[in-house]
Amino acid sequence: MNSETPKPLPRSYSRSSATGQNDDQSIYRVSELEEKVRSEEEELLQYSARFFNPESETSDNVYITMRNLKKNVAVETLDLLLIGKTGNGKSATGNSILRSQAFESKPSLVSVTTDVTYEISEWNGAKIKVVDGPGVQDTRMNESEATKDLLAAVAKAITLSPKGYHAFLLVVKYGSRFTKEEIRTVETLKKVFGDLFFRNFFIIIMTHGDKFEEELNTDFNSWLQQQNSKEFEELLSACNNRAVLFDNRTKDEAKRNQQVKNLFDVIQALKEQNCRYCDEHFKTAAASRAALLVEAEKDFIEDEIMNDASFILQRLQLILTDIQCHKSTPFLQDLNERAESLYIKLKQKDKGTGVLSTLSQHVESIINTIRDQIKFSENILKETKLLRQKREEEAKAHAEELKRQREEFNKCYLEGKAQEENRIKLLQEQIEQIAKTKELWSNQDKEMKSKAQKVRQTEQEKLKTVGEKVKKLKNDQIKSTNEKVSKSVFKILKQKIFQKGGNQK
Known part of the structure; x- marks a missing residue:
């Protein structure tokens, strides 16, 4: 996978969060249209291969053109869900992945994201769909309200990606202490999504990579191995040591592309090991979510x-x-x-x-x-x-x-x-x-x-x-x-x- 800059799709492909039945139907409609486009293009490629003589120079040019066209066809949409504590740069990370100002992002102690939204862009011929959920541990709410809002947001996020998710991205902030409060949040997410959620689908995105590079003269993976925080070690072990460093402030195009490529390499490894996290997985964790609601009240x-x-x-x-x-x-x-x-x-x-x-x-x-x-x-x-x-x-x-x-x-x-x-x-x-x-x-x-x-x-x-x-x-x-x-x-x-x-x- 090269470092080609992701291209935002036309605004007709962008969707705000679905708050009604019509929006949910449009999500399924987009998926159906994408499948139809892929099917038609496959038939076109097969037809061209049969019609032209492979020894002809003209047919070679056409075949090369069609092969390049196939290369640029979006074989599938890569579905990602952002989860993170308020103020850790969740929405900014989504913008870095999409390479556009798709989500509202600004420094704040109060969550800017108040509803589940998603945007789509393109990377090396594949569509990238990023769903931005509300921040966890929102200081505006008591525990009961925050838990109910989290469950509602997660349920909405599941409906926004009917085919499921390839990976869940937990956004944490470099330089912040990883305390027992964060561990409780992790345990909450396990109850929401199920016990296998972390090991099979979870990736840590550590933001403020600029501060990391200013303060430390070491490789990110080496730094991860040197951490002695019990809480952070538990989190890192739970997600099978998958973590990627992100600098959402950098203007260096090569650096921006490389960090996105690093993330997609990890996601590709996950895709080879697991299927998507889908509605069936979500249903199996219904009992733990019920316990979470009761615990909150x-x-x-x-x-x-x-x-x-x-x-x-x-x-x-x-x-x-x-x-x-x-x-x-x-x-x-x-x-x-x-x-x-x-x-x-x-x-x-x-x-x-x-x-x-x-x-x-x-x-x-x-x-x-x-x-x-x-x-x-x-x-x-x-x-x-x-x-x-x-x-x-x-x-x-x-x-x-x-x-x-x-x-x-x-x-x-x-x-x-x-x-x-x-x-x-x-x-x-x-x-x-x-x-x-x-x-x-x-x-x-x-x-x-x-x-x-x-x-x-x-x-x-x-x-x-x-x-x-x-x-x-x-x-x-x-x-x-x-x-x-x-x-x-x-x-x-x-x-x-x-x-x-x-x-x-």
């Missing part, structure tokens, strides 16, 4: 669920304190329905990702506690009914015995005073029997109350344990949120100080 979900869980626990404590055990079943069943609804809601928000598994376990613990209380209440109610039935049977037996004794007493009374002493004895036995029965019932009541009190104390201790766990989780969540807020405030102050220092200079 985790703090909001936890706060909402924890508030509902705290209300349920407070209501449970009130029921156990103010309502008699054997009468609490209906209230507990209603509370159990609320807890189960909360659990279903939590599972729906988790979307099967497992991101909210810890919170799910706590809600399950609350549900189990309520169910234990329902079971205990039902057992107490059952025992109370059995005791009442037993007392009714005993009372009936006592009444019959009293009736019998009364009849016997009357009989003895009629027989005379001779049996008076026996009657008095019978009455005393009756009184003693009644006293024993009262004592028995009293002991049974005390035993039942003691048993219920012990069980209630046990359940309240369990409830207290669950409440402390939930309270701890909520405090941890509040602490985590405060730390994030503090970090965000510190980051904003740092950026303002940096900007102020830059303005003073």
Whole structure:
């Protein structure tokens, strides 16, 4: 591949990002037309080879002309997707590849790219299609908004290249520290595109090559091998050590062509090893993207669920304190329905990702506690009914015995005073029997109350344990949120100080 300057195609070949159905249809239409052009030109070449005599000078000229024409025919479009942190020169890199001011580019801490766009140019007879996505880690957005926007932009980028992508270009800036924040961004991209994304399709584009050459007197590949940053080594290893240095500011035409050629050489090696990254690859990573969305909203979900869980626990404590055990079943069943609804809601928000598994376990613990209380209440109610039935049977037996004794007493009374002493004895036995029965019932009541009190104390201790766990989780969540807020405030102050220092200079 020589160093021929890429030629921008006519503006009719350029497309802004598709935001509606008509634009998506036009993308497919362009692809169909390109295929048709290639097919017609192949037929023309075959026809010329058959029609002219190869020994004729005229036919030689025509054949050479047609061969040159075939050489310049765009065999296929090389599809590339630019990804990068705001301020790293992503759009400028796209312009360097296309050799035209196709994308808006200017130094900024806020992303200039607000939508996915693409442009097409030509290089050595091949069409080069570069899709410029929005910057990752956009400082204008919170984590949840940034994640949603990233996923939406990636989905749009996939539709903009129906046949897929030959390579993904991650634009990083020379001279910037590669921190854990960048590693988290890399992990996010893995979740968006899939685990094989980096090793098979990923290329690092390091911008600010002019500063690299000013500060260092070494080869770029040698410099890569000398890096001792754990984070950067992980990134470089993940993409199989594919990296290209770019100077987007240089006016040296030969240098501009050479760096583009270096990139295309790496891409050509990828093409020989892999097929395109297409919609099917994107679909296989759907589960990890769902987990990414849930993770972004985790703090909001936890706060909402924890508030509902705290209300349920407070209501449970009130029921156990103010309502008699054997009468609490209906209230507990209603509370159990609320807890189960909360659990279903939590599972729906988790979307099967497992991101909210810890919170799910706590809600399950609350549900189990309520169910234990329902079971205990039902057992107490059952025992109370059995005791009442037993007392009714005993009372009936006592009444019959009293009736019998009364009849016997009357009989003895009629027989005379001779049996008076026996009657008095019978009455005393009756009184003693009644006293024993009262004592028995009293002991049974005390035993039942003691048993219920012990069980209630046990359940309240369990409830207290669950409440402390939930309270701890909520405090941890509040602490985590405060730390994030503090970090965000510190980051904003740092950026303002940096900007102020830059303005003073």
